[in-house]
Amino acid sequence: MMTLLLLHSWWRWMVLTALLVSIARSARGMWAAAGFTPFDNTLRHWTATIAHIQLVLGMTLFVKNPVADRFRLIHITGMIIAVTVVTIGSAMAKRKTSHREKFMTMLRWFVAALVIILLFIPWPWSPLAQRPLFRTF
Secondary structure (H helix, E strand, O other): HHHHHHHHHHHHHHHHHHHHHHHHHHHHHHOOOOOOOHHHHHHHHHHHHHHHOOOOOOHHHHOOOOOOOOHOOOOHHHHHHHHHHHHHHHHHHOOOOOOHHHHHHHHHHHHHHHHHHHHHHHOOOOOOOOOOOOOOO
């Protein structure tokens, strides 16, 4: 159980990094009128995949320890919404035809997801639950 919690705690940094890189690439691509490269498409896909892995880790923790305190319910609801936003944004960007539309769609949806995630992460200064930035055994 502790290993799963440690993995979930550290994996959030992968989610945040993937979102920030995707947002930066999308902004650059949109404003520089760049082409949507295979790397951009791979980044779009892996950002969603990394977010899904984090959600599965969190849901597994939630099921293994179903003490439903206020923070846990708020946290998991917010994260389900955020991963849904990432998934919708990724799927919509994939279906756009122009490069600019792909970048714009990724930018809008991924920024929205990032804001939601930042609001619902249990930061050390959070009023609902204080968690360390880097959990250790």
